[in-house]
């Protein structure tokens with residue numbers, strides 16, 4: 001049976017896994033334009049030639065639901081427009097996401113998207129994010145909208161609140 005993978009740029013750049021003919025691959029057009037080096041370009045060309053690469057936009061409904069989830073988990077700031085589309089495609093098609101981007105992998109776990117690291121196997125840790133003041137260390141909820149601390153005026157930074165092993 002064919003297995004379907006959604007690719008982000010890091011997935012294409014790092015992956016030794018491509019075996020055109022057995023699997024099918026999906027990505028939004030933006031990922032293609034992010035691929036610049038000649039080696040990755042040639043991987044891409046081979047995929048295209050095999051007829052197993054589908055380049056398309058996700059549905060706007062899927063994009064919306066990804067944005068909604070990313071806002072609720074506080075990850076919306078780490079996701080580029082391309083990342084959001086990559087997730088939307090994975091959710092829409094029930095495909096496995098192939099990515100070497102650590103932030104992306106974490107978001108994938110939270111969205112119940114099955115993710116494989118292109119070069120190092122499956123991600124083992126899950127991070128949840130919070131906001132903290134650089135100056136006084138005061139913590140702020142994820143929906144805190146200001147860029148500076150309401151107490152001391154220092155910068156608010158995102159930090160990894162919890163890192164835990166993925167349950168098998």
Ligand SMILES: [Zn+2]
Nearest residue numbers: 133136149152
């Ligand atoms: Zn402060």
